[in-house]
Amino acid sequence: MSNETIALEILGTGEHTPAQRLPSSRIDATLDKPAGWIERVSGVRERGVAGPGETVLTMGASAARGALAAAGLAASELDAIVGVGSVPAQAIPCTASLLQRELGVGGSGIPAFDVNATCLGFLAALDLLAATIQTGRHRRVMIVASEKPSCGLDWEDARTSALFGDGAAAIVIGRSRHADAKLLATHFQTFGDDADLCRIRAGGTLLHPKQDLEAFLGATSFEMRGPQLYRSAAEVVPPFLETLLARANVTAADIDVWVPHQASGKALDHMQEALSLPADKLVRTLATHGNQVAASLPVALHRAFSSGQVRRGQTIALVGTGAGFSVGGAVLRV
Numbered sequence: 543m544s545n546e547t548i549a550l551e552i553l554g555t556g557e558h559t560p561a562q563r564l565p566s567s568r569i570d571a572t573l574d575k576p577a578g579w580i581e582r583v584s585g586v587r588e589r590g591v592a593g594p595g596e597t598v599l600t601m602g603a604s605a606a607r608g609a610l611a612a613a614g615l616a617a618s619e620l621d622a623i624v625g626v627g628s629v630p631a632q633a634i635p636c637t638a639s640l641l642q643r644e645l646g647v648g649g650s651g652i653p654a655f656d657v658n659a660t661c662l663g664f665l666a667a668l669d670l671l672a673a674t675i676q677t678g679r680h681r682r683v684m685i686v687a688s689e690k691p692s693c694g695l696d697w698e699d700a701r702t703s704a705l706f707g708d709g710a711a712a713i714v715i716g717r718s719r720h721a722d723a724k725l726l727a728t729h730f731q732t733f734g735d736d737a738d739l740c741r742i743r744a745g746g747t748l749l750h751p752k753q754d755l756e757a758f759l760g761a762t763s764f765e766m767r768g769p770q771l772y773r774s775a776a777e778v779v780p781p782f783l784e785t786l787l788a789r790a791n792v793t794a795a796d797i798d799v800w801v802p803h804q805a806s807g808k809a810l811d812h813m814q815e816a817l818s819l820p821a822d823k824l825v826r827t828l829a830t831h832g833n834q835v836a837a838s839l840p841v842a843l844h845r846a847f848s849s850g851q852v853r854r855g856q857t858i859a860l861v862g863t864g865a866g867f868s869v870g871g872a873v874l875r876v
Contacts, residue, residue, distance in 0.1 A: 556608025587805015
């Protein structure tokens with residue numbers, strides 16, 4: 543989008559955290575690692591793992607109900623429901639239409655569609671929906687991010703099984719009721735030459751089980767080349783942030799709180815050091831939630847609001863990286 547400000551407000555947030563907890567010490571023992579190894583390399587102490595009755599639909603609906611309650615709205619009062627996630631509930635139809643039904647408004651006609659930008663799904667949806675709010679097409683919309691990476695992990699791969707967690711978050715946004723609440727700027731970049739650094743090869747039409755079942759099954763786990771991905775991010779992110787802040791007409795010192803995608807402990811540490819941030823200016827949920835993929839950033843935003851780390855009137859930056867390889871951000875006055 544352009545750097546024109548948009549009168550937009552976060553009306554309510556919600557979260558679903560699985561009751562089942564998986565401590566990193568258990569993964570240490572399973573993989574025959576020294577005690578504390580997983581937490582040291584990943585920054586994750588424990589994470590939620592969805593139980594038998596928890597799906598991306600039930601978790602997403604739970605988070606959505608929390609966000610609607612916080613916003614003081616019924617689902618029937620929404621103008622759109624948008625689902626975000628790296629892997630949908632099923633290939634067809636979109637997850638948002640199934641969430642609509644799960645929320646009890648399956649006959650309402652409320653538009654429901656998905657946005658898939660992996661870890662940046664929430665930011666991409668926010669960017670798109672801000673335009674519809676600005677034009678008056680929508681008054682109130684809800685973005686629901688729900689992820690279950692536990693079902694796609696290779697649990698013998700220590701560096702990926704160490705990092706990810708299940709969960710969901712929902713954010714209701716609408717036209718601002720307060721003059722100072724605004725979306726100041728957004729910025730996105732994608733570098734497709736690095737698309738293979740983070741991927742799940744199966745699940746689409748390029749590799750189909752009807753064509754080669756054995757090859758399909760071998761490609762159903764998440765694959766990540768972490769060191770290369772980290773190097774790409776370290777090169778791209780600093781100039782990206784400069785552009786984002788310039789578009790918002792602010793400096794790094796003007797940002798009260800940074801809300802990042804919880805990529806890894808190393809990535810969060812690097813960001814804090816590079817920006818010289820005190821601990822209270824950087825939202826961290828990684829230690830207790832893991833990297834929740836598309837749900838990661840909105841969960842961090844929900845936690846920041848509910849804990850009081852983010853307060854009305856502050857200027858915040860939402861930033862992250864995702865498969866693609868992509869980087870994205872938004873600056874808001876909340």
